[in-house]
Amino acid sequence: MTAAAVTATPSKFPRAARIRASADFGRVFDGGRRTSSPVMSLHWLRDAQPPRLGLAVSRKVDPHAVGRNRIKRNLREQFRHLRGELAGGAYVVVARRPAADLPNAELRAAFVALLQRAGALPPHDEPGTMTG
Secondary structure, eight states: OOHHHHHHGGGSOOGGGBOOOHHHHHHHHHHSEEEEOSSEEEEEEOOSSOOEEEEEOOTTTOSSHHHHHHHHHHHHHHHHHHTTTSOSSEEEEEEOGGGGGSOHHHHHHHHHHHHHHHTSSOOOOOTTOOOO
């Protein structure tokens, strides 16, 4: 195995971290807690399993597949980075129309803010501030 193959493996988004089945989406929508912002809505169903992500980005958000895929790619990547800090459960993000107009960094920041508002992610202290 090459060094590149070894380093690339941990950064993947594993199949077990995805919500793909319609029944799983329905379970999260029916039994989960919803937190919303103008950019996206987060449905979160707490359970004992590790954090899993499902994404819903319709053609109403962006009629072009490349735009919808950009949104999903950014949200998936941010979730992958935060997965170790998140509370267990199933997370489903439903993008809204303004998400298509946001730059990548702002889209990721909006996702982090929504996770913090929902209580799934502890708030990060500002760098350089003292606590206590």
